[in-house]
Amino acid sequence: MARSIRPLVAGNWKMNGLKSELAIAGAVATGCDAALRQAVDLAICPPATLLAALSDSLAGTGIATGGQDCSREASGAFTGEIAAAMLADAGARYVIVGHSERRTLHGEDDATVRAKAEAAVAAQLVPIICVGETRAEREAGRAVAVVCGQLAGSVPAASGAASLVVAYEPVWAIGTGLTPTAGDVAEMHVAIRAELGRLLGQEAASGVRLLYGGSVKPGNAAELMSVRDVDGALVGGASLVAADFLAIARACA
Numbered sequence: 001m002a003r004s005i006r007p008l009v010a011g012n013w014k015m016n017g018l019k020s021e022l023a024i025a026g027a028v029a030t031g032c033d034a035a036l037r038q039a040v041d042l043a044i045c046p047p048a049t050l051l052a053a054l055s056d057s058l059a060g061t062g063i064a065t066g067g068q069d070c071s072r073e074a075s076g077a078f079t080g081e082i083a084a085a086m087l088a089d090a091g092a093r094y095v096i097v098g099h100s101e102r103r104t105l106h107g108e109d110d111a112t113v114r115a116k117a118e119a120a121v122a123a124q125l126v127p128i129i130c131v132g133e134t135r136a137e138r139e140a141g142r143a144v145a146v147v148c149g150q151l152a153g154s155v156p157a158a159s160g161a162a163s164l165v166v167a168y169e170p171v172w173a174i175g176t177g178l179t180p181t182a183g184d185v186a187e188m189h190v191a192i193r194a195e196l197g198r199l200l201g202q203e204a205a206s207g208v209r210l211l212y213g214g215s216v217k218p219g220n221a222a223e224l225m226s227v228r229d230v231d232g233a234l235v236g237g238a239s240l241v242a243a244d245f246l247a248i249a250r251a252c253a
């Protein structure tokens with residue numbers, strides 16, 4: 001399929017992975033042939049404990065790494081937090097911010113997500129800003145309004161296409177095996193692009209990569225990745241199986 005935006009497939013390992021699991025990334029690198037490398041950007045976001053080792057082991061493969069979260073602060077007395085510059089120092093290119101698990105389990109609001117995205121950009125990282133509605137919000141017909149509200153609150157004002165990735169992840173699709181219809185994804189991604197146009201201007205908005213995330217698997221990736229304005233995937237569970245992650249990436253190529 002002809003794409004105007006180079007796709008990105010990012011794996012979110014969440015709180016999974018000991019040193020022995022670095023072999024998964026090794027298998028991804030081995031299985032990523034030249035054609036795939038040429039067509040798709042790949043990234044793996046491991047737990048912070050593995051980031052430096054993973055970045056080192058993937059050096060020269062073209063596969064990038066990312067953090068799963070960062071502090072809004074640059075440094076200082078914030079026990080347990082990890083600054084964006086530390087992720088960059090460990091070799092990361094991306095950082096996920098505003099994942100629904102952070103929004104729900106850690107009470108992160110849009111202002112916090114925006115501050116984290118700004119901290120990421122200041123550290124030369126590309127934030128992958130996650131947005132998505134709950135099941136109740138979709139059933140109430142509010143999905144687009146909720147997601148556009150999250151964008152308005154979370155996206156840094158001066159973002160350009162190269163300094164921003166947005167991931168649409170319906171909360172009810174994450175880790176559940178459920179996915180929206182292709183039509184619902186298309187409607188949302190068109191709405192996200194339009195909202196980014198309002199926030200950032202058409203030129204910047206037209207180049208921002210919009211990922212879909214939520215139960216992307218080898219069996220549904222081709223359909224989801226062929227939807228208008230879907231420029232790749234944010235993959236949770238399936239990114240822990242090298243063959244599945246590669247199959248999803250191939251569906252974007």
Ligand code: PEP
Nearest residue numbers: 174175213214215236237
């Ligand atoms: C995620 O956590 O970002 C995600 C999309 O998870 P899964 O693919 O497992 O639904």
